[in-house]
Amino acid sequence: MSQEFLEKYTALCWKIARAFVDSPDDQQDLVQELFITLWQAMPRMEKGGKESTFVYRVALNRAITWQRRRQTYARYLDAFRREPRVSATDDSPEQLKQLYAAIRRLSDLDRSLVLMHLDHLSYREIARVLNLTESNVGARLTRLRKKLADDVAGD
Amino acid sequence: MQINDVQTLWDQQPTPRPQQTATEIVQRSRRRSAINAVAMLAFFLLSMAMAGHTFWFSFGSQGEALGIALIRCSLFVILAGVQYPLWRQARREADRRESCQLAPGDCLREIQVDLEREIASFSPLRSSVPLLLIMVFISLNKWIDYRLGVDTLAECIGIVIAAGGVFGLVGVTFWHYRTQFLEPRRSHIRQTLAELGTAKR
Numbered sequence: 001m002s003q004e005f006l007e008k009y010t011a012l013c014w015k016i017a018r019a020f021v022d023s024p025d026d027q028q029d030l031v032q033e034l035f036i037t038l039w040q041a042m043p044r045m046e047k048g049g050k051e052s053t054f055v056y057r058v059a060l061n062r063a064i065t066w067q068r069r070r071q072t073y074a075r076y077l078d079a080f081r082r083e084p085r086v087s088a089t090d091d092s093p094e095q096l097k098q099l100y101a102a103i104r105r106l107s108d109l110d111r112s113l114v115l116m117h118l119d120h121l122s123y124r125e126i127a128r129v130l131n132l133t134e135s136n137v138g139a140r141l142t143r144l145r146k147k148l149a150d151d152v153a154g155d
Numbered sequence: 156m157q158i159n160d161v162q163t164l165w166d167q168q169p170t171p172r173p174q175q176t177a178t179e180i181v182q183r184s185r186r187r188s189a190i191n192a193v194a195m196l197a198f199f200l201l202s203m204a205m206a207g208h209t210f211w212f213s214f215g216s217q218g219e220a221l222g223i224a225l226i227r228c229s230l231f232v233i234l235a236g237v238q239y240p241l242w243r244q245a246r247r248e249a250d251r252r253e254s255c256q257l258a259p260g261d262c263l264r265e266i267q268v269d270l271e272r273e274i275a276s277f278s279p280l281r282s283s284v285p286l287l288l289i290m291v292f293i294s295l296n297k298w299i300d301y302r303l304g305v306d307t308l309a310e311c312i313g314i315v316i317a318a319g320g321v322f323g324l325v326g327v328t329f330w331h332y333r334t335q336f337l338e339p340r341r342s343h344i345r346q347t348l349a350e351l352g353t354a355k356r
Binding site: 002003005006011015031035040092093099145149 | 161175180
C-alpha cells in the first residue's frame, strides 16, 4: 500500500465510516478496515471497469459487514466495559454532525444511496452499485434528500 | 434547511489527514494474519503435546505408548480435517460478500440464503456432534490411562462426568445462539429485503 493510495481514499473512507458508526474510536477502526479491504480488493478490479463504482461497492459492502459484526460483539463487550473509553474527539461543525447523524438513522441501502449521491456519482453509477433501476434511484433520492434536509433542520 | 444546503454542507466538509501511515496499516493487516497463524500453530502444538504426554509418561511398553500417541494424533487430525472445510467455506462466503461482485441488495439476499440454510440445518444436538466426539475421545483416553494404571477409576469417572457437564453446557449455548442470534438476524434481513422488493417494484 502506498502513501498516495492512502491519501486518495482517505476522504471516502472517513465519510463512509462516519455515516456508519457514531463513536470516533469505532470510526477509526472502520477506516483502517476499509483501507485494508480496498488495498486487497484493488487487484480484482475489472479492466475497463469504473474505479469509483468499484471502490464504493467494495467499501460499502465491507462497512455493512463490519457494522453487523460490531453490533454482535458490542452487545457482549459493552457488558464488561466499566471504565469509560478514552475517545477521539469530533470537532466538525454542528450541522455536519447532525447531517451524519441523520444519515446513520437511514437503512443500509438508503445510507449507501445518499452517500454516493452526495459524492456526485451519477444515477447510472449508483444504480449499478446498488443493483437498482435508475428510475428507482431517482425516486428514492427525491424522498431521501427531502427527509435529510428536514432532519438536519429539525435536530 | 434547504436541500441544496445539505449538498453544500457535504461538499465543504474538511478532508481529514490520514492518521496512520500506509506502512502502519499494512503492518496491522499482517499482524492479524500472524495472530491467526499462531493460534493454528498453538492448536497443533497442543495436539502434539498431548500425544507426547502419553508417549513419555505412560507406564506401558514403548510400542504400546507409541500406538496410543498415534491414535491421539490421528483423532486430532480428523477433527481438524472436519473443521477445516467448514472454516474455508465460511471464509469463501464472507469474501464473496465483500468482493466487488455484490451490491448490498444482493449481499443481503446471499446472507439470507446462508442464514436460512444455517437455521434449517442448525440443530443444537447435531452441531454438538463434533464436541460429543471430543468428549468420547477424552473419556476413551482416560479409560486407556486407567487400564495402563496411570489414573484411578475415580479420576476416570470424574473426567467422564465433567466432560458430560461441558457437553450439556455447550448444548445450551448452541440453543441460545439459535434463538438469540440467528433467528433475530433472519427476521431483520427479511424485513430489509421486503423493503428492497417494494423498492424494485
